[in-house]
Amino acid sequence: xxxxxxxxxxxxxxxxxxxxxxxxxxxxxxxxxxxxxxxxxxxxxxxxxxxxxxxxxxxxxxxxxxxxxxxxxxxxxxxxxxxxxxxxxxx
Amino acid sequence: xxxxxxxxxxxxxxxxxxxxxxxxxxxxxxxxxxxxxxxxxxxxxxxxxxxxxxxxxxxxxxxxxxxxxxxxxxxxxxxxxxxxxxxxxxxxxxxxxxxxxxxxxxxxxxxxxxxxxxxxxxxxxxxxxxxxxxxxxxxxxxxx
Numbered sequence: 001x002x003x004x005x006x007x008x009x010x011x012x013x014x015x016x017x018x019x020x021x022x023x024x025x026x027x028x029x030x031x032x033x034x035x036x037x038x039x040x041x042x043x044x045x046x047x048x049x050x051x052x053x054x055x056x057x058x059x060x061x062x063x064x065x066x067x068x069x070x071x072x073x074x075x076x077x078x079x080x081x082x083x084x085x086x087x088x089x090x091x
Numbered sequence: 092x093x094x095x096x097x098x099x100x101x102x103x104x105x106x107x108x109x110x111x112x113x114x115x116x117x118x119x120x121x122x123x124x125x126x127x128x129x130x131x132x133x134x135x136x137x138x139x140x141x142x143x144x145x146x147x148x149x150x151x152x153x154x155x156x157x158x159x160x161x162x163x164x165x166x167x168x169x170x171x172x173x174x175x176x177x178x179x180x181x182x183x184x185x186x187x188x189x190x191x192x193x194x195x196x197x198x199x200x201x202x203x204x205x206x207x208x209x210x211x212x213x214x215x216x217x218x219x220x221x222x223x224x225x226x227x228x229x230x231x232x233x234x235x
Binding site for chain 1: 116118140168170173190
């Protein structure tokens with residue numbers, strides 16, 4: 001069960017510069033644990049207090065996971081996951 | 092140093108003035124590794140706020156997919172401050188997540204929607220560290 005995960009520039013320090021890595025898991029939560037096993041440190045950049053960080057966007061097949069169950073969103077073989085930090089700020 | 096052509100500079104300033112008093116935001120994309128800000132993409136401020144900006148998450152994904160298809164990256168990420176100086180706020184610094192980009196800040200506090208000069212400044216923001224850089228406006232970017 002392979003899921004391709006697109007990694008943003010700022011997190012590529014955890015993936016040896018790779019733009020995309022492969023992971024496994026039946027849910028987003030399981031996938032992130034699998035990523036952490038191979039790329040230690042990445043989980044903390046995605047999750048805070050057991051929930052997705054407010055300013056990190058994760059998409060499964062182009063759907064923002066916030067609308068499809070968040071960390072419990074289901075994954076199947078061949079799904080494409082994209083991680084993008086929010087572009088945001090304020091005075 | 093940020094080198095930007097006059098038309099791109101004007102487009103960013105126009106956008107900032109138009110959206111005043113809300114913060115305007117967008118990017119200028121360019122070929123990966125080129126440091127050439129070539130293609131202005133105005134974004135909707137999903138926060139619709141005078142004190143905060145955030146790209147809509149769906150539009151953000153579309154934007155990045157488009158850039159990946161074209162082998163582009165965000166060379167400039169710009170937004171406006173409408174009541175304060177053109178300097179990155181603590182929030183701007185905390186949320187900056189493109190270490191390779193020039194962060195452009197435009198302040199419209201002086202003239203708002205009207206004609207008149209704006210502050211237009213550029214920064215690198217890496218690991219919470221802000222470095223201001225010179226902005227050079229040229230009639231056109233040199234040939235690729």
